[in-house]
Amino acid sequence: MSSPETEPTEASPVEAPPVALYVHVPFCVSQCPYCDFVVVAGREARGPTNRIDAFTAALETELRLRADALDARWGMPGSRPALASVYFGGGTPSLLPVATVAGLIDLIRDRFGLAGGAEVTLEANPGPDERGDPAALRDAGVTRLSIGAQSFDPDELRALGRRHTRADIAATVTGARSAGIPSVSLDLLYDIPGSSLRTWSRTVDAALRLEPDHLSLYALTLDDPDAEGLTGPTGDHLPLRPGARRWREKARSGQDDDRAAAMYEIADRRLAAAGYEWYEISNWARPGHQSRHNLAYWRRLPYEAVGPGAHAFDGATRRWNAARLDTYLAALTPTERASPNPPPGGSERIDSGTAIAERAMLSLRTAEGLALAPAALARLATRLAAPVAAGLLDEAPNGRLTLTLRGRMLSNEVFARLV
Ligand code: SF4
Structure with a gap:
């Protein structure tokens, strides 16, 4: 279960x-x-x-x-x-x-x-x-x-x-x-x-x-x-x-x-x-x-990315390329002894809690706002009650939350409640 x-x-x-x-x-x-x-x-x-x-x-x-x-x-x-x-x-x-x-x-x-x-x-x-x-x-x-x-x-x-x-x-x-x-x-x-x-x-x-x-x-x-x-x-x-x-x-x-x-x-x-x-x-x-x-x-959809410093996301893992052009070229330029390889960089698997917070923050950035319908997101409602009361978030009749004009200017205060 x-x-x-x-x-x-x-x-x-x-x-x-x-x-x-x-x-x-x-x-x-x-x-x-x-x-x-x-x-x-x-x-x-x-x-x-x-x-x-x-x-x-x-x-x-x-x-x-x-x-x-x-x-x-x-x-x-x-x-x-x-x-x-x-x-x-x-x-x-x-x-x-x-x-x-x-x-x-x-x-x-x-x-x-x-x-x-x-x-x-x-x-x-x-x-x-x-x-x-x-x-x-x-x-x-x-x-x-x-x-x-x-x-x-x-x-x-x-x-x-x-x-x-x-x-x-x-x-x-x-x-x-x-x-x-x-x-x-x-x-x-x-x-x-x-x-x-x-x-x-x-x-x-x-x-x-x-x-x-x-x-x-x-x-x-x-x-x-x-x-x-x-x-x-x-x-x-x-x-x-x-x-x-x-x-x-x-x-x-x-x-x-x-x-x-x-x-x-x-x-x-x-x-x-x-x-x-x-x-x-x-x-x-x-x-x-x-x-x-x-x-x-x-909307947190998956995207590919190429080039130095670029970030990609496949829905579960974020991957990034290192920023330095020299190492980028060295990895991808074939030599007599080596085939090209993806450039150096890093990756991070996104756990479920982080995914929920990310989705909430990204949705709230947009005029589409955040629907609290899924169970995991509904648990955020108590954390967002204060910004709603302070006039930073509007709650539409359909339950979607969107930033007010003041909320857009103070969005970091709203987002700090989600991490
Ligand atoms: S260096 Fe200037 S022109 Fe180049 S990306 Fe940065 S802000 Fe834009």
Whole structure:
């Protein structure tokens, strides 16, 4: 007989084939000091010593190895679900030659299967020499461009170490529209040191004037991956450079939680008035333009992932690749004496209790909210009673819990009750 802790629920770990694929492209022209992503910049990204070709060969090898493993576990493409989404994230994937993007999409279609109408997102930076050719990207199979705008304020862009201007953002959106890319998203950052409610309001309004289909608004976070133990040889982050560490220490003193909350509220109001619906704490979209790929993460669906620092999830185990490009290339580049191997990294089996907490937190991030119907999740009701009483959570007549606007701004306080 199963105990309440082990009884099957929809939150229990169950392996399943992936419905989404993340591809990490680590190259950037220069490194922004606030950035925590796995990035290599400068001579490794451009010029005669760039490593893009070596990386592409290694990435293709990893795609084949991961596909081989899926074939063995779940059957060949056609007998397992085709991917509903692919996401090229970075880094700056728009730095890849478009023929490389096209070749990768073809390989993915061949080895993983791509569902009809699959969403294929590519992240692009707006600089004229890094945004790529949108028409060629569309022809290669890209259906969604996610543009790293971050701010429309020239001083803030400079402070963040960004290379582009307001005009570059507008040109990138216009180019994507003219090329017929079906969905265009802008990323913006708030709580930037030196920013104000005035500069933020102007940034939100400038973004809305470009009429993107989707907006992601993230508070600038300045964590320390070294202190969190994430930068070892098999870690999924790279060590901070001394200059970036100094920049962050100074920048932290220019951040303000109350200002950040006010910025969130301003944006939510203006976006709602302009016809964008929030569907996740940091994401708003016009109807039909929600990121299907990111929804797969929040719905805790299984996804595959390739590239340095990339994370995969098969419903029961999380796996990650180590962040370092050298070790990534060394593992995947064949030699006379050795065949390629999956890159180093780590994995973690998710126990039932963690799975339940994860499902609750991920569901509560979204406007879909959390249904407490399964028995395991129903046990969370007592832990969530206080946030309901404090007005951070709304309980719909059908029993689903969703974050209120105040709850979205204080979501960490709600989530802390679930772990
Ligand atoms: S462009 Fe984006 S990914 Fe590259 S360093 Fe800057 S923030 Fe990071």
